[in-house]
Amino acid sequence: MDMTTSLAAWLLVVLAVGVLSWYLARHQRRQDLRRTQAEALLRALNRYSEWLCAQRMAAVFQGEGPEAAAALDTACTIRLRWFPELAGDMAELLGVHNRLINFLGTQQALWLRDPERWLESGHDQRFMALWRQHRFALQALLAKLEQATRLRIAFSPTPRGKTTYA
Numbered sequence: 001m002d003m004t005t006s007l008a009a010w011l012l013v014v015l016a017v018g019v020l021s022w023y024l025a026r027h028q029r030r031q032d033l034r035r036t037q038a039e040a041l042l043r044a045l046n047r048y049s050e051w052l053c054a055q056r057m058a059a060v061f062q063g064e065g066p067e068a069a070a071a072l073d074t075a076c077t078i079r080l081r082w083f084p085e086l087a088g089d090m091a092e093l094l095g096v097h098n099r100l101i102n103f104l105g106t107q108q109a110l111w112l113r114d115p116e117r118w119l120e121s122g123h124d125q126r127f128m129a130l131w132r133q134h135r136f137a138l139q140a141l142l143a144k145l146e147q148a149t150r151l152r153i154a155f156s157p158t159p160r161g162k163t164t165y166a
Helices: 003-057 065-080 084-114 115-120 123-149
Strands: none
Touching: 003 065, 003 084, 003 123, 065 084, 084 115, 084 123
């Protein structure tokens, strides 16, 4: 092999190593960004879950509230941009959210109209059933997020002692 061919071969090897190095660094940066966004998604879901917990003990339901709307908006924005594979699970969580908002609004109207009937309506058991649906949807979403980011997620929607239910 002459010197020119040898030099060209080495140049090709160096170029291939450079391209591979660039690709691996880019892939690592993207993974790091996805992990950062996963943490932001977790914070948003935690804020939403805390708001939801507070609704059980709220004397007056005043609609979705800005903190819940902002948390869900943040979660949806992050999911859309960084985790398209979570679309179905996020849709399920939002479906439960819509059922909860509808239930809470209906219960508030019933309480204002007929407090005795409201007391007999089993509102707490129905809220708890919806809360369990929320937890189930949230856990499914977090399991897929854990797989997508290869992170270990230890998520508790409310710290112990801040709620009266599991």
